[in-house]
Amino acid sequence: MTPAVKAILDKYEGTSPAVKQKLARILMHGRLGGTGKLVILPVDQGFEHGPARSFAVNPPAYDPHYHYQMAVDAGLSAFAAPLGMLEAGSETFVGQVPTILKLNSSNSWATSIQQAITGSVDDALRLGCAAIGFTIYPGSDLIFESMTQIAELRAEAEAAGLATVIWSYPRGGELSKDGELALDVGAYSAHMAALLGAHIIKVKLPTAHIEQAEAKEAYKGTDWSNQADRVRHVVQSSFAGRRIVVFSGGASKGTDAVFQDARDVRDGGGNGSIIGRNTFQRSREDALAMLDKLIAIYRNEE
Template structure:
């Protein structure tokens, strides 16, 4: 596939990266039904490890089979499929070359009381499995954020040296943050900026609320209308080096199709790069999931 002007403009933003890394970014940007548009829709399935298989897959038992998710990502026309080591290993040969994959390299579980994640794979695994990128979660605000940043620094340096792209899951929590503050506009913007500063090519963040958590940040946010979600998305993009880094927004907890469509419209209108949706896709039946993705693709293509 040739490089479209939209994809070339994005690749040009990553000035320090080698041809291998840019080629892998191009693989993701050129793949699927949004290929070449500069927009992304990514299927992440790390919830089985994070929350347990029953909580993740009981609404749609087909999801217990890892290859179901490979097929869903391919048939849905996703830009990429992200999952931990074990899940990717189950279909690496069967689906080789059919969709770009992202190896999620660290994970937690719902029993832990610590805001941390264990590194469960390595860059060598990503190369062995033919992945286009590695993924890594950080918890800005947590007491262990500095250790996580140092872990990512080593992983990112090796990945980029090997021509892989990096994807950061930036989830503020812990420390002095309140529960409400985890998705506050100022906190989300700060988390995205941290992820950009430590070298993430693609950054995943939750959609922010209009709440401002930090008293010191209130003056910077006063006098502006943060009620429209598109305005909040625009500020998140501003915080990602004025839009020089790709930010995709997670679907989060289960929502109605109309809620997801409105979010996609706001992401599009606010200049976001797209959606990264897991449970809102794979917990629906295959038919419902594909219909949902069809509409979201149309929204990002502005076919309202």
Template sequence: MKLTPEVKRILDNYETDSAATKANLARLLMHGKLGGTGKLLILPVDQGMEHGPARSFAANPAAYDPHYHYKMAIDAGLSAYAAPLGALECGAVSYGNQIPTILKLNNANSLSDIKNQAITGSVQEAARLGCVGIGYTIYPGSDYCYEQMDFLQELIREAKAAGLISVVWSYPRGGPFLDKAGETAVDICAYAAHIAAQMGAHIIKVKPPSDHLCLPAAKKVYEDQKIDISTLAKRAEHIMQSSFAGRRLVLFSGGEQTNDETLYNTFQSLKDGGATGAIIGRNTFQRKREDALAMLEKIVNIFKG
């Protein structure tokens, strides 16, 4: 596998990782239609576990089948497919050698209102399935955040020892300041990205930030230092800055299903702000296959520039 100069530059940012871990990161960065560009577009399908099967798949019944998602990610030329253990096991032999996979190691479910997640996989299972890496969600601000961070540090250490990369979903929840608006406030998203970077994540996933400022102490700094958060592109630029000045890869979620124009405008702004790419789930598999593939092609072209 011949690496592009951009991928070589990115790998140099991970100074202490082993050859095996860098090889898996390179495999991810060189795969699919964005291969070699330094950008990533990943299909995540953990919504059945998180929100229930009907809420996730009834709009497009073909999506009840895990093979559907493997095939969509492959046919769309995406960088990777991420899912919990059961879904990956369903197609690991049939499709696992055709696209990099990421095993999501923890999940919540809508039957509980506790701001925590259960462990649903392991590093050993990720290695057994031939994954390039593991995924894990933390909820900075929740009553369980320190427990989640403690366990994440152990998992990242195990993953690096096994030559796997780590993708961290960093979603602020709970706490005295974090109402619904606070969860996507730009200061909170920047903080969440920085926490994930400090934990050792190779790739960080956060939500597109709003121009809301949540923490009173942070708001004063943003105003005094005149940090530009006037546009989504500028806010994305600030999230990248908060992720070790862009030395870590940051992906943004697609969010709840929305109309195509809004989605394209969002990703164009994120790309303009230097975002690494996107992890987009419901906005793809809740559409008909042909519509989803056409939409993904447009998103790929946005991040290609």
């Protein structure tokens, strides 16, 4: 174990050695292994957006093995996906990349802002996963049900020696569309994930917008135009950097924007990127080249 990884794990007081071992498996794997930085491939968009919207632009991506192989060949830290996708390659790729089983999912037709439980801790153990993943929607009228669900699943995962990753995406309720990416809302959402016991927190990169009227005084007088500073504040809100925080790649965008986001995450003290559509909606060659450069950025080589 490297000093960088040991320093991260030392911050997880009250966490079992078995869970720390799973976190170490992720932190020590791949081309960023030992650096304290992560690049994770998440492929749950088939549930969220449908297969055509997700994969038609790059047809090989309909095959779960394509994503496993991408994570392996790119030397990524982990691969996260729902039950069916992980099952479809679990024997072929056993031991080649740490996996995270996404336990809840939604679809683009639903009118309520909520996700259904689509996997279990037992499934994660059976598939040899390092962690479970779960999405919450702070702001949704159904957030309290989701909080209860992840509290129970997190306790079950901890007892089984698995780490927990929480996707914390503010949405619904009185939040405006701009508010979903607001700095104060994003920091609040990351803090909620930390309070719920997340070992790894996944959030979106925030804008400089401040949504909550009650919070504007606290943010007054500070220039939030620099994205790295906004990342730093989200990390600060995650127990002053005592929790691993990775940032979503978001909607498809140009490579220059992807690379600049990674630089800002790095410079702001974030732990890395969890990036899906911006990889698998490109050709394999282009995706591997992009991931190679992302890893170089997080290794301070670019």
